[in-house]
Amino acid sequence: MxxxxxxSVQEVxxxxxxxxxxxxxxxxxxxxxVKWVHIIEVSEVSNLLNGNELILSTGVGWKxxxxxxxxxxxxxxxxxxxxLCIELRKYMTMTDVPEETIQLANQYxxxxxxxxxxxxxxxxxxxxxxxxxxxxxxxxxxxEDYSRRLNEVLLETDPMEKILxxxxxxxxxxxxxQTNEGLVEIVSKKTKKENQYLLQMVNDQxxxxxxxxxxxxxxxxxxxxxxxxxxxxxxSIHEFETLVLDRTVTxxxxxxxxxxxxxxxxxxxxxxxxxxxLNGEHTKEQVVKYLAEHKLDINPKKAVxxxxxxxxxxxxxxxxxxxxxxxRHIFQEQGFFLLSADLKKTIVFILLxxxxxxxxxxxxEAGIEHALKSDYFKDDFLSHIQFxxxxxxxxxTEVKISYEKAKETxxxxxxxxxxxxxxxxxxxxxxxxxxxxxEQGILSEFINDYLxxxxxxxxLYAANLIDTLNVYLECNGSKKETAQRLYxxxxxxxxxxxxxxxxxxxxxxxTPKRQAIEFAVSAYKYLxxxxxxxxxxxxxx
Numbered sequence: 376m377x378x379x380x381x382x383s384v385q386e387v388x389x390x391x392x393x394x395x396x397x398x399x400x401x402x403x404x405x406x407x408x409v410k411w412v413h414i415i416e417v418s419e420v421s422n423l424l425n426g427n428e429l430i431l432s433t434g435v436g437w438k439x440x441x442x443x444x445x446x447x448x449x450x451x452x453x454x455x456x457x458x459l460c461i462e463l464r465k466y467m468t469m470t471d472v473p474e475e476t477i478q479l480a481n482q483y484x485x486x487x488x489x490x491x492x493x494x495x496x497x498x499x500x501x502x503x504x505x506x507x508x509x510x511x512x513x514x515x516x517x518x519e520d521y522s523r524r525l526n527e528v529l530l531e532t533d534p535m536e537k538i539l540x541x542x543x544x545x546x547x548x549x550x551x552x553q554t555n556e557g558l559v560e561i562v563s564k565k566t567k568k569e570n571q572y573l574l575q576m577v578n579d580q581x582x583x584x585x586x587x588x589x590x591x592x593x594x595x596x597x598x599x600x601x602x603x604x605x606x607x608x609x610x611s612i613h614e615f616e617t618l619v620l621d622r623t624v625t626x627x628x629x630x631x632x633x634x635x636x637x638x639x640x641x642x643x644x645x646x647x648x649x650x651x652x653l654n655g656e657h658t659k660e661q662v663v664k665y666l667a668e669h670k671l672d673i674n675p676k677k678a679v680x681x682x683x684x685x686x687x688x689x690x691x692x693x694x695x696x697x698x699x700x701x702x703r704h705i706f707q708e709q710g711f712f713l714l715s716a717d718l719k720k721t722i723v724f725i726l727l728x729x730x731x732x733x734x735x736x737x738x739x740e741a742g743i744e745h746a747l748k749s750d751y752f753k754d755d756f757l758s759h760i761q762f763x764x765x766x767x768x769x770x771x772t773e774v775k776i777s778y779e780k781a782k783e784t785x786x787x788x789x790x791x792x793x794x795x796x797x798x799x800x801x802x803x804x805x806x807x808x809x810x811x812x813x814e815q816g817i818l819s820e821f822i823n824d825y826l827x828x829x830x831x832x833x834x835l836y837a838a839n840l841i842d843t844l845n846v847y848l849e850c851n852g853s854k855k856e857t858a859q860r861l862y863x864x865x866x867x868x869x870x871x872x873x874x875x876x877x878x879x880x881x882x883x884x885x886t887p888k889r890q891a892i893e894f895a896v897s898a899y900k901y902l903x904x905x906x907x908x909x910x911x912x913x914x915x916x
Contacts (some may be wrong), residue, residue, distance in 0.1 A: 404484030
C-alpha cells in the first residue's frame with residue numbers, strides 16, 4: 376500500500392522534538408498509523424480513545440505504581456493506540472518503567488518512547504498535527520488523481536480488468552473481485568496456488584478477525600451483483616484504502632450496468648424468434664439449438680411465461696431496458712433464466728427454471744414480491760405495472776400454452792375488480808369459467824337468466840339486493856355473519872332475504888341452483904367492476 380499516505384510513528388519520531396528521544400519498547404511497531412496526538416495523565420483510558428492516537432504523558436497519574444503503568448499500556452494496546460511517549464524527568468525515571476511493561480509492549484509491537492529531558496508537548500502536538508494536515512491534503516490529491524484515471528479507463532473497451540489492476544497498483548495489496556455467480560478475479564503478485572489459498576481463507580472468514588481486510592458489495596438498483604475486497608498484508612486498512620475502494624466500487628457498478636445494458640439490447644434483437652416460440656412455431660430441437668448457439672448453459676426443468684402489462688410505459692425507451700435488466704437479475708437469483716420479447720404495451724418474459732424441486736411457483740412469487748418492493752417500482756410511471764403468470768409447463772414446446780394462459784390471466788385481472796390481486800393462472804379458479812363463457816358470448820345471457828329479477832328490483836327501487844345476495848352467499852347462508860358484515864340488524868336482513876326468496880325462488884340456496892347463482896354473481900361483479908350495468912342498450916323490465 377502507499378504508506379506515504381499514512382502518518383506513521385516512524386515519521387513522527389523524525390521530527391525535531393524527538394531528536395533526543397529513545398525507543399525503549401515496540402520497535403517493530405513503528406509502522407503504526409498516527410491519526411491524532413492526545414495528552415493523558417490518568418490511569419483509566421478505555422473510554423477516552425478512538426484508536427490510532429499517539430499518547431503523550433508525564434506519568435503524573437501513575438507514577439507510584441508499576442502495576443498501574445502495566446494496566447495503562449494494556450488499555451492502550453486494546454484501544455489500538457499508535458504509541459506512548461513519556462517524559463522521564465519530573466515524575467518518573469527510567470527505572471519506573473518496569474520490565475513487565477516493556478515485555479508487554481514488545482509482544483504487541485506497541486512503541487514506547489521516552490524523553491529524558493523536559494519537552495514542550497504543545498510543540499509536539501503542533502508539529503504532528505501539521506503533518507496530519509499535509510497527509511490529508513496528499514490523500515485528497517491522490518484520490519482526485521485516482522478518480523480521474525478511473526473515468527478515463529471507463530471510456531475504454533473492456534475496462535473491468537484494467538480497473539482491478541489499477542486498484543492493485545494504487546494500494547499495493549491483493550484485490551479480490553467475486554460475482555454472485557461465483558466468478559472470481561484475483562489481482563496480486565502471488566502464484567495461482569497462493570491466490571487460491573488466500574481466497575479460501577477469505578471464504579472461510581479466517582481473515583475477518585482483524586483490520587487487514589475490507590470488503591464492499593457492488594450494487595446496481597440496490598441489487599447486489601458482486602463484491603470487491605482488499606487484503607492488507609502489512610497492517611490494518613487505512614482510511615485512504617477505504618476511500619479508494621469506494622470509488623472503485625462505483626466505477627465497477629457502472630461497468631456492470633453497461634455490460635447488462637449491452638447484453639439486454641443484444642437479446643432484444645432476438646425478439647422475433649422468441650415471438651415465434653411463443654406462438655408454438657419452434658420444435659424442441661430448434662429451441663435447444665437456439666439456447667446452445669447463444670451460449671446459454673441451461674437445462675431447464677420447467678418453463679413459464681410472465682407478462683408485464685405496462686400501459687403507460689414506452690416499450691422502446693431506455694427505462695424499459697433498465698426494467699428488464701432489473702427483473703432479469705432478480706429472477707436469476709431465484710434460479711431462472713429470462714428471455715424477453717416486446718409486444719406493444721406488454722413485455723413478455725419466458726422464465727426457464729434451472730433448479731430441481733417443486734418450489735418453482737414459490738420462487739416466482741418471491742421474485743415478483745422482490746421486484747414490487749424495489750425502489751425502481753415506486754416511481755409513479757411504474758406503479759401501475761401488473762404481473763401475470765401463465766401455467767407452469769414441463770416441456771419447452773409447451774411455452775405457447777403458458778403464454779396463452781398468461782394472456783388470459785392478464786385479461787381477467789384487467790377486467791375484474793381492482794382488488795383482484797391474482798398473479799397466477801392457477802389462482803383464477805371461477806374466473807376461468809367466467810372468461811370462457813364470455814369468450815363464447817353466453818355470459819350476459821347466463822347472468823340475465825339468474826339475476827335479472829334482482830337487478831331490475833335494485834334499479835327500480837334504488838335498492839342493493841345484489842350486494843346482500845353476494846354477502847349472504849359468501850357467508851354460506853349464515854344470517855348472523857351476513858348481518859354483521861352488512862352492518863344491519865337481523866330484522867332488516869330477514870326482510871331482504873324474504874324479498875330475495877320472492878325474486879329468485881325459495882330454493883335459491885339449494886344446490887345446484889345456488890352454485891349457478893354464485894357463478895352469476897361473480898360474473899356480474901367481473902363485468903361491472905365500475906358498477907355499471909352490463910346490459911348495454913337493453914332496457915330492464
